[in-house]
Amino acid sequence: MVYSRQKAGMSETGSSFSGAEPFTLAVDGMGGDGGPEVVVAGLAIAADRHPGARVLLIGDEATLRQELARHPKAAAICTIRPANSAIPMDMKPTAALRVRDSSMRLSMDAVAQGEAQGVVSAGNSGAMLALAKIVVKTLPGVSRPAMAAISPTLKGDVVMLDLGANVACDWRNLVEFAVMGEAFAKAVLGLPAPTIGLLNVGSEELKGDEKLRQAADVLRNSSLAAQFHGFVEGHDITAGTTDVVVTDGFTGNVALKTGEGALKMAFVLLRQVFRSGLLAKLGYLLVRPGLERMREWLDPRRYNGAVFVGLNGVVVKSHGGTDAEGFASAVDVAMDMVTHRFNESIREQLSRLDTLAAMRSGAEKEHPAVAAVS
Template identity: 50%
Template sequence: MAQGPTIALDAMGGDHGPTVVLAGAELARVRFPEIRYLIFGREDEIRKVLKQYPKLEAASEIIHTDDVVLGSDKPSQALRRSRTSSMGMAIQSVKDGQAQAAVSAGNTGALMAMAKFILRTNEGIDRPALVALLPNMRSESVMLDLGANTECSAENLVQFAVMGAAFARTVLGLNRPKVALLNIGEEELKGTDDLKEAAARLRDTDLPMEFVGFTEGDKIGVGDVDVIVTDGFSGNIALKTAEGTAKLISGLLRRAFLHSLWTKLGYVLARGGLRALRSHLDPNNHNGAVFLGLNGLVVKSHGSANAAGMAAAISLSYDLITDDISRRIAQDLENFRATPAAPTEDA
């Protein structure tokens, strides 16, 4: 078997530590048996779990460290321990070329700070963006930024759009993904000056994407747009609102079906469809947020993800590695900047 990419795992991150991280790595290994792993964390805890997966153990190397970033740690505190913590060492292995991606379910703020500090941004990119897949009525859509940058200029939004389109072509398999900027209305006159400027610059691009203008928050789940671009402040609020709405719908459905004997009977009849709905909305099936724009891949798994969710995050890493997402982004940015600017109305 040909040796595939090496992925660094922060085994101590998340709510469940090595138990879920290694179970997810085993599931991902079944799908991609050529993956190799560098596993960072407390060796005795890791080996105890790894004994359950002999084939995974044979494809893994453990790098011991007692230092673990806690969920309560401030990013500044965690950053000072980037050389000794399991999270920091996993990211460092990407910079050193020992691994092609790092995956962690640990503290998001700490992971973001360490990734930016250790890997730095790609040439031509001012700020990295946190991107993830969101379920919609048709399938999935890409959204960024989801919290890495609370304030963004027009140039930042343009770069996010280019990165998001490249991500959609890789992960969703789209030749020309539809891209839109999140705004308070779809009319061209609405929104901030930065949004208007970004839209004007994206409108005439020759890149393999279709810029469709502005979209509103209530359209995120429709699926008419493949890539939704916004600043990290608005994006994080939209993401948490969508997650809360999904929980609300699940709770209301559960309460409705338990209301009486007749509604319980209705649940039995509708059980197949409800299971499909639950699977589509399950965050574990869409798990894995990526810091795009860095000199290396870092994937953030949800802290409460189960084994299937961790496997999804690792599988996402594999797809981005094999499709060389960093090269795609760099090439698209270069082509975008080489495109002559469209003449203004005054000209």
């Protein structure tokens, strides 16, 4: 039962793409530790799932042509656009902004100019965020883009954000993250009315700091009130208490990596158990089918593809160290978001929140103490 929920896109994108609208993704061919080899192999897998999609593959022409020759399925959906340089994984964002002809920059340009609806890159995250803000630009009404991704829980999947785009946040950012996370859960998980939790050190209303209490107060009085569950704690993430977990980028990044680390530890210890003797090895053979399903369900590659939400286009970051299967998952996420008109859903919610925000600004002018903490 646990394994039953499908990502929305897995079942729906196929039909969307057989329709009249051909969507185009710009793909940074040079990003990631595995470079063009992994990217193109990933596109070959994605091509099967999204036969109607078009990909603008950007990078070193000779290398990309060579890789496409080895993957005819990828070649069938790709058009190469040459780029003279690539952003190294350790380049600082400020330096990356100065490189005008990088494969990452040209991928963002394609979205900004309307040639593509989304971009996928396995490159340098800091450079990606900086370029996305400058080139693709922030959505009107959003103060700061956030990084969102899906993780496994006992009840299905959870959307968590921010995962590191903003190490410090105020209550406005958290409220916007809630709006964007809700739209993300609708688009990528296919949920009609996702529930939202605000990550805190306790579930009581008085826990945490002022910005958390402010954000909770705004959400409780917003158009999302019925979906807002209140505060959740660390263990609620994997318990699946809510469909969306909202937090600042520092806490979200630490929580994501801590959870992944704990699961990795469990699998390493489990491997030792199964190798601890002849009987254990035999036992392993008997439980292997179920164990493989469990491993697949928790497989980080299945959850690859973090999204920078709050931009004028779909910007998806694949893990730099992923393989072809993982890169294909990142393409899935981008396709889901493009086809589900993710940003229109955000715009609608934000305009509803505008009235509320205006009221709150008024209140702050009357109570300087409230303004001081936000």
